[in-house]
Amino acid sequence: MNPVIRRTQPTTLTATRAGVQVGRWRWEALDGSTAVMLEFDCLEESVELDLAKAAVECFRIEGYRYVQLPIPEGVRSPVHLEAAGFRDLTTLLELSRANSDPPVHRSCVVRLEPIAALSDSELGCLWQETLIGTLDCPELNDCLGPTGLPAGFADPRSAHSTTSFAAEINDAWVGLIIGEIAPSLATSAILYLGVTPSCRRIGTATALLAHLLASSEVVGTRAATITVDVRNLPALRLYQRHGFRSCGSYRAWAWINSSPT
Numbered sequence: 001m002n003p004v005i006r007r008t009q010p011t012t013l014t015a016t017r018a019g020v021q022v023g024r025w026r027w028e029a030l031d032g033s034t035a036v037m038l039e040f041d042c043l044e045e046s047v048e049l050d051l052a053k054a055a056v057e058c059f060r061i062e063g064y065r066y067v068q069l070p071i072p073e074g075v076r077s078p079v080h081l082e083a084a085g086f087r088d089l090t091t092l093l094e095l096s097r098a099n100s101d102p103p104v105h106r107s108c109v110v111r112l113e114p115i116a117a118l119s120d121s122e123l124g125c126l127w128q129e130t131l132i133g134t135l136d137c138p139e140l141n142d143c144l145g146p147t148g149l150p151a152g153f154a155d156p157r158s159a160h161s162t163t164s165f166a167a168e169i170n171d172a173w174v175g176l177i178i179g180e181i182a183p184s185l186a187t188s189a190i191l192y193l194g195v196t197p198s199c200r201r202i203g204t205a206t207a208l209l210a211h212l213l214a215s216s217e218v219v220g221t222r223a224a225t226i227t228v229d230v231r232n233l234p235a236l237r238l239y240q241r242h243g244f245r246s247c248g249s250y251r252a253w254a255w256i257n258s259s260p261t
Helices: 045-062 078-084 120-131 204-218 233-241
Strands: 004-009 012-017 020-029 034-042 066-070 090-096 111-114 164-169 172-181 187-195 223-229 252-256
Touching (some): 020 045, 034 045, 090 233, 164 204, 204 233
Antiparallel strands (some): 020 034
16 A cells, blocks of 8 residues: 655655554755755655655745755665655765874965854854855855854854864954864764855865864864765865765765756
């Protein structure tokens, strides 16, 4: 018996069979054109493709142009996502301290400060400027929350104050890196790295990367990870140049409307 799929809430699809729920998709609209998946729960593998196709139809009706789907551990078959039109857009890179040398950046005078040194308006403006011309999920560039942060991204100054830094050149904030150290202290995750267009390719990103890695090494982390949009070739080259290697796994998929209305 095929499952019955209903839109039980404006942003929720529920699949049932014989009155029993066997799957549910739930997403959050970030604005009128983008959304992010919050829940992808299926008790049966066969239900995943039906839910994915039904969700894509909802996305088209709503006029979304981009929907991001972080892959939870419980996903049974990402092949079904691909069949429904989702694309694997990110790759997970890892740096092992045992097999790497510290990054060496070019000569540029960069002052690095903890992110707490920035005011709300400074952080919001800096984030917006680092998104200009970025190749890392550019579809989300317009999705900024009320404080100037990308929607769905927590204020990094509260949870990541010891592993997040801003770069300053000639009295202007020009770069931002946000890191998170795992509770086990074994791994530091780089959540975001961005530089304003005028200060790219002069060593700003490398200076930020080196500072974060050095700071996390103080507490004993043995590895670092970052997820990168596979379309962002400059970023991939930057990390690979400093010892990061692909883990061969995916972390997030996305649906992109190729013919938005």
